[in-house]
Amino acid sequence: REDNVLHIGGIFPIAGEGGWQGGQACMPAANLALEDVNNEKNLLPGFTLKLHSNDSECEPGLGAAVMYNLLYNPPQKLMLLAGCSTVCTTVAEAAKMWNLVVLCYGASSPALSDRNRFPTLFRTHPSATVHNPTRIKLLQKFGWSRVAILQQTEEVFISTVEDLENRCKEAGIEIVTRQSFLTDPSDAVRNLRRQDARIIVGLFYVVAARRVLCEIYLNGLYGKSYVWFFIGWYEDNWFEVNLDKEGISCTKEQMRQAAEGHLTTEALMWNQNNDTTISGMTSEDFRQRLNRALKKDGYDIDNNRYPEGYQEAPLAYDAVWSVALAFNKTMDRLSKQGKSLKNFTYNDKEMADEIYSAINSTQFIGVSGYVAFSSQGDRIALTQIEQVIDGKYAKLGYYDTQMDNLTWHNMERWIGGKVPQDRTIVKKLL
Numbered sequence: 001r002e003d004n005v006l007h008i009g010g011i012f013p014i015a016g017e018g019g020w021q022g023g024q025a026c027m028p029a030a031n032l033a034l035e036d037v038n039n040e041k042n043l044l045p046g047f048t049l050k051l052h053s054n055d056s057e058c059e060p061g062l063g064a065a066v067m068y069n070l071l072y073n074p075p076q077k078l079m080l081l082a083g084c085s086t087v088c089t090t091v092a093e094a095a096k097m098w099n100l101v102v103l104c105y106g107a108s109s110p111a112l113s114d115r116n117r118f119p120t121l122f123r124t125h126p127s128a129t130v131h132n133p134t135r136i137k138l139l140q141k142f143g144w145s146r147v148a149i150l151q152q153t154e155e156v157f158i159s160t161v162e163d164l165e166n167r168c169k170e171a172g173i174e175i176v177t178r179q180s181f182l183t184d185p186s187d188a189v190r191n192l193r194r195q196d197a198r199i200i201v202g203l204f205y206v207v208a209a210r211r212v213l214c215e216i217y218l219n220g221l222y223g224k225s226y227v228w229f230f231i232g233w234y235e236d237n238w239f240e241v242n243l244d245k246e247g248i249s250c251t252k253e254q255m256r257q258a259a260e261g262h263l264t265t266e267a268l269m270w271n272q273n274n275d276t277t278i279s280g281m282t283s284e285d286f287r288q289r290l291n292r293a294l295k296k297d298g299y300d301i302d303n304n305r306y307p308e309g310y311q312e313a314p315l316a317y318d319a320v321w322s323v324a325l326a327f328n329k330t331m332d333r334l335s336k337q338g339k340s341l342k343n344f345t346y347n348d349k350e351m352a353d354e355i356y357s358a359i360n361s362t363q364f365i366g367v368s369g370y371v372a373f374s375s376q377g378d379r380i381a382l383t384q385i386e387q388v389i390d391g392k393y394a395k396l397g398y399y400d401t402q403m404d405n406l407t408w409h410n411m412e413r414w415i416g417g418k419v420p421q422d423r424t425i426v427k428k429l430l
């Protein structure tokens, strides 16, 4: 029935070039979740959740236009889903004027962890700072107290490095130098060599990573005396592809040599164990269903032709479940006051606060793992550590920051057969 529908808005980055077109897989994932929550008989009984979506192309201006269209065209929306850090920043900063919760399934920018600027923002996508406690844990595990930082001057990496520097200070780890570059890393890498950097944390997008790796090779900053920390969400063979297209002067073999042994950290986005999640599926069941849906959309999954955002699809699926569970909780509370969500209007602050507190306390086992939000609305997530061994990524372990628990498989391999030192050891001549 038309009047028993709860409407939400969805802003997905699909077309366009700049940024992350993750809506290609995240929108189908969100639609699968809508199907599932609406089939869940004891969830929002008597009501149907409906998603009204449009494409932001990961452009904040277009994202704002999509938001206004969703808000100024009936039916009344109860909250907004959005992806891309730039779009979420714009939408979440404006949404408070309509008392709307914004749930971001694809936004990693640390700047979004700010309740003053974004009072109604929640995200199922962890902040990029989630890597930092893991980096510190690994530095401590291998006894490295002298590190260098190499970063690309992009907002997300600038704020991540600030968080990392604070954590290094707290842990008594010296940052011997912090080098940054916009597009050409050659000077920055040469400066690392001059400062005798041995343990280096690198923060850059994947195209810049290939340029850095070739400079590492040319400057000899690789092998048994060096350890590099890279970001783990590049594609697995990132250091062997696009070399001609991007004008990389190193050969595939040289890139492999430079890449051997580096460590990576990344947030876990797919539930790692065989948990039966709140949807009744395991994450592998979800993968099969998503693949079928994407094949229907024309993606040649069997030949590894994945849409962008495949990695983050569980975050979009769980975002819709978060909304349904929060609305369910809110409906129960409101019915005791003789009210209903279907009467929500944009200036109903009380009802907006009910929705906010319901989502704030939402926790469940999803296909992306345990879903819960910090007081800043950030996703609480596990991180995974890998190392390139013989040219392939091997899983070294996982870190649960909340519990300070490192699960380690003792698989790591060092080129020199022992843990590299974080500085040149000058032997005292007797």
Ligand SMILES: CC1(C)CO[C@@H](CC(=O)O)CN1
Binding pocket: 020, 022, 083, 084, 085, 086, 106, 107, 108, 109, 233, 312
């Ligand atoms: C892990 C990544 C690729 C980080 O950027 C996110 C997009 C964004 O923050 O704009 C999507 N997920």
